[in-house]
Amino acid sequence: MPASNTARLTSRLTDDAALPKVDQDLRHLMDAFAEVLRDIGESPVAERLPWPRTDTALVATDPDGANTWPEDPHDPLATRCVEARSIAFQILQQAEENALAQTRRQVESGGALEADSGSWEQVLVRLAADGWTPEEIAKALGDIRVEPVLTAHPTEAKRASVLHHHRAVYRLLVDNENQMWTPGERAALRDETKAALERLWRTGEILLEKPTVEGELGIILYFLGTMFPQVLPWLERRLRTAWTRVGFDPKLLDDPTRRPRVSFGTWVGGDRDGHPFVTPEVTAWALEQLSAMALENLRHRLEALAAGLSLTVSRQPAPPALMARIQALTEDLGAPGDAARSRNPGEPWRQLVNLMIAALPPAAGPVPEGHYRRVETLMADVDLLGDTLVAVGARRLAMRDVARVRTLVRSFGFHLAVLDIRQNSAFHDRALAQLLVAAGIDGGADFPTWDEARRVAFLSAELASPRPFVHDGERVGTEAASVLGCLRVVAERVRARGTDGLGALIVSMTRGLSDLLVITLLAREAGLLHVEPGASAACRLPVVPLFETIEDLDHGAGILEAFLSHPVTRASLERQRADSGAADLVQQVMVGYSDSGKDGGLMASQWGLHRAQAAMAEVGRRHGVRIRFFHGRGGTISRGSGPTHRFVRAQPFGAIAGDLRLTEQGETISQKYANIPTASHNLELLEAGALNATLRDRRGPPSDHGLGPVMDRLAEVSRLRYRELLEADGFMTFYAQATPIDVIESSRIGSRPARRSGRRTLEDLRAIPWVFAWSQARFLVSGWFGVGTALETLRADDPDAFERLAETKRAVKWPPLHYLISNAATAWASADADIMRRYAALVDEAEIRDRLLGLILEEYERTRTSLEAIYQGPLSKTRPRVARALDLRAPALEPLHRQQIALLRDWRALRAAGKDHQAETRLPSLLQTVNAIAAGLGATG
Incomplete structure (x- = not known):
């Protein structure tokens, strides 16, 4: 299965206890769903549900063979069966998710300490x-920072209301675990479950209109503002429980600074790369919405804290520090302060909380005098509350009540999540050219074509000058107006509230130093540069390169070297350190998994990312700058996904250094974070993995495994083979006809266009729809193609090196190799040669069809042989977890593929005949198959 979801769910499904639990929950939900369908007159659909009641084990027999599934793809019964199957796959996912959650509970209740891989x-x-002592580990915990960045890439195929209904079903499944229910109460739970399933059925999953950025932010706000505040207390409890179970002194965790920090980011409202609907107004609105929810949550939590802190001076004296702060805050706030203090006389702790509530800033606009401008001031007051409670002996209240507020403040501040601003380097070039023309600079219109040396010289000279090219109100070109409009929104936010809540200025497709200096110069135009006499200009926000293609990753260390050597960069890092209060200089670098995978295939991408990070970390060490890597991972193996704990372990020496930032994209957000136990576990894997990597790196680099040159050879051979496919004559014709890419481009599952500029070329197509289409047709070429040729060539040319590599993989001696080969094996197993042939039959030209399908199937077989040589046996036997999950889904997916192919053939014929209206009426049925197959595979792009 091509999703991170599969790797995650199958990683512990071999337990004898877990598998029957999946079967039990699956039966419970599927029986309820079948009853609902029969009750509302859909018995023919109920009879065609997968995993029929006669099953006694986790084996998917399917009644939907050629004789029972309607032959006519336009038969309304066939369409309804597709919809039901989509829900059934979600039910299966929920059954697996709950089984894993309950298994982890059993482990926590007394199972083996190391049973849960990657756990605390x-x-x-x-x-x-x-050899690490508990004291050393406890001290290191405070150095750990994890920051998931939620993005709304078009990979979430389900509507927001459908996601809500799925969450309701899961909650009822968890409620059903309670063994204390009476028969009547259990019957009521079943009725609630059936009602939730009926809502799902009656709602429908197809997005009737493309979602807006505002709608996407609404989904993100649910996770950031509702789910994660509930999850964080669970996360802290898991750490404390694990700490005690392994025999460490729990008092070592009493210091509230000895906690990993979880914070969050988002791109929704700030990601402008190829997204024309993210206007300056949308960015301003997104910042306001994030702040409004953060402040609302803080207000509610502080109100609850005030209700509980009813300690009176008649029972315990108020410490002088508490009274002094009450007096100072009252004076700062003026009349509102007097009103807050006048409530609850004789209850000073409650009075201080009342004042803290009154001092919260507004969600937008200038901060009034006396109110909190920086979240650090609020945090100091929270700490004062805790310290003074401890001083009067109320440690329990400090540890329980105040600590929860502290966690909320530390993770979400006044902004909920930092908003990154991303744009493409080519777009920036056009914007600057328009500004140069407006300023009357000779040759400015040709700026995008200047060579690198000329660009750097010009940009460096300009950055030494404070003069703007244009003044507010002057008319400039479209790109310049767009960039400056956004940056001016950001600059106004900085002036009003500082840099809290603002992330980085990320430059997609960074090809050289000049790309980073261009955005810095554009930031000058918007007022984001801080200039002091006699000093280099300093950008208030981080300027971050995004290295995406294999070539760009190869050049990344050289570009970073030049950037860190530039005087403006050093001044900017110093300024950003002063703004944030950080202990060291930090340069963020984003590495892209999606485009590198699309560009060079899995093996070249994964190894290129590894080599690039190692080289850039070394550049940072030479400059005395910590490199904060930002991992742009997607939801499929082709786009960087894989088991979280293995991903973290596979990072090169020095690449984490206490700080792990990564994207959570599209459907992976709901898969990982829709339910509290699952969300807590996924964040735990990030925190525990970051701690493990950080401490181990502090002892120096690991011993040399000697496989670097071998991996270089494998990556190059794999890349050449992969490019041979992409550059083959007729490849785009094959891809366009053998996959449903045209349907995906017509879908309504994301606000952003599928292509960067609208040109119908491979280069212009985004990596997400690229992978999505291959997944739907079960080719998944970017997840395994080229791996077989690389391994086979090594085995033939250097058998000793191949055996050394295979033994290293089998013994799990080198995590990067283990992660790469395991992911390739999972991607290969998720492909299906028979289904590939069926989709390839859609290609009109026989010569192109036969030649390219033959090339793919030849590599598919070569990859199987090579992987089985490493695993020493058939993958279905040596990797039973993945095989079991795939075998469960395969028969249930088969009629969906058959239905999609038939609909594709008909839809394309109508379009070719110019019958666009008729074709449009058929599109919803096609999109239903896309949704259902995505649900079965656990991923889109």
Whole structure:
């Protein structure tokens, strides 16, 4: 299965206890769904549900063979069966998710400490075994920072209301775990479950209109503002429980600074790369919405805290520090302060909380005098509350009540999540050219074509001058107006509230130093540069390169070297350190998994990313700058996904250094974070993995495995083979006809266009629809193509090196290799040669069809042979977890592929005949198959 979801769910499904639990929950939900369908007159659909009641084990027999599934793809019954199957796959996912959650509960209740791979318990046990003391580990916890960045890439095929209904079904499944229910109460739960399933059925999954950026932000706000505040207390409890279970002194965690920090970011409203609907007004609105929800949550939490802190001076004296702060805050706030203090006389702790509520800033606009401008001031007051409670002996209240507020403030501040601003380097070039023309600079219109040396010289000279090219109100070109409009929104936010809540200025497709200096110069135009006499200009926000293609990753270390050597960069890093209060200089670098995978295939992408990060981390060490890598991972193996704990372990030496930032995109957000136990576990994997990597790196680089040159050879051979496919005559014709890419481009699952500029070329097509289309047709070429040729060539040319590599993989001696080969094997197993042939039959020209299908199937077989040589046996036997999950889904997916192919053939014929209206009426049925197959595979793009 091509999704991170599969790797995650199958990683522990071999437990004898977990598999029957999946079967039990699946039966419970599927029986309820079948009853609903029969009750509302849909018995023919109920009879065609997968995993029929006669099953006694996790084996998918399917009644929907050629004789029972309607032959006519336009038969309304066939359409309804597709919709039901989509829901059934979601039910299966929920059954698996709950089984894993309940298995983890059993482990926590007394199972083996290392049973849950990547968990706190496993990491703590192994660190202790390798010589770290509990004191050293506790001290390091405060150095760990994890920041998931939620993006709305067009990979979430489900409507927001459908996501809500799925969450309701899961909650009822969890409620059903309670063994204390009476028969009547259990019957009521079943009725609630059936009602939730009926809502799902009656709602429908197809997005009737493309979502807006505002709608996408609404979904993100649910996770950021509702789910994660509930999850964080669970996360802290898991750490404390694991700490105690492994035998460490719990008092070592009493210091509230000894906690990993979880914060969040988002791109919704700030990602402008190829997205014409993210206007300056949308960016301003997004910042306001994020702040409004953060402040609303803080207000509610502080109100609850005030209700609980009813301690009176008649029972305990108020510490002088508490009274002094009450007096100072009252004076700062004026009349509102007097009103807040006058409430609850004789209850000073409650009075201080009342004043803290009164001092919260507004969500937008200038901050009134006396109100909190920086979240650090609020945090100091929270700490004062805790310290003074401890001083009067109320430690329990400090640890329980105040600590929860502290966690909320530390993770969300006044902004909920930092908003990154991203744009393409070519767009920036056009914007600057328009500004140069407006300023009357000779040759400015040709700026995008200047060579690198000329660009850098010009940009460096301009950055030494404070003069603007244009003044507010002057008319400039479209690109210049767009960039400056956005940056001026950001600059106004900085002037009003500082840099809190603002992320980085990310430059997509960074090809050289000049790309980073261009955005810095554009920031000058908007007022984002801080200039002091006699000093270099300093940008208030981080300027971040995004290296995406294989070539760009290869050049990344050289570009970073030049950037860190530039005086404006050093001044900017110093200024950003002063703004944030950080202890060291930090340069963020984003690495893209999607475009590198699309560009060079899995093996070249993964190894290129590894080599690039190692080289850039070394550049940072030479400059005394910590490199903060930002991992742009997608939801499929082709786009960087894979088991979270293995991903973290696979990072090169020095690449984490206490700080892990990564994207969570599209459907992976709901898969990982829609339910509290699952969300807590996924964040735990990030925190525990970051701690493990950070401590181990502090002891120096690991011993040399000697496989670097071998991996270089494998990556190059794999890339050449992959490019041979992409550059083959007729490839785009094959891809366009053998996959449903045209349907995906007509879908309504994301606000952003599928192509960067609208040109119908491979280069212009985004990586997400590229992978999505291959997944739907079960080719998944970017997840495995080229791997077989590379391994086979190595085995033939250097058998000793191949055996050394295979033994290293089998013994899990080198995590990057283990992660790469495991992911390739999972992607290969998720492909299906028979289904590939069926989709390839859609290609009109026989010569193109036969030649390219033959090339793909030849590599498919070569990859199987090579992987089985490493695993020493058939993958279905040596990797039973993945095989079991795939075998469960395969028969249920088969009629969906058959239905999609028939509909595709008909839809394309109508379009070719110019019958666009008729074709449009058929599109919803096609989109239903896309949704259902995506649900079965657990991923889109």
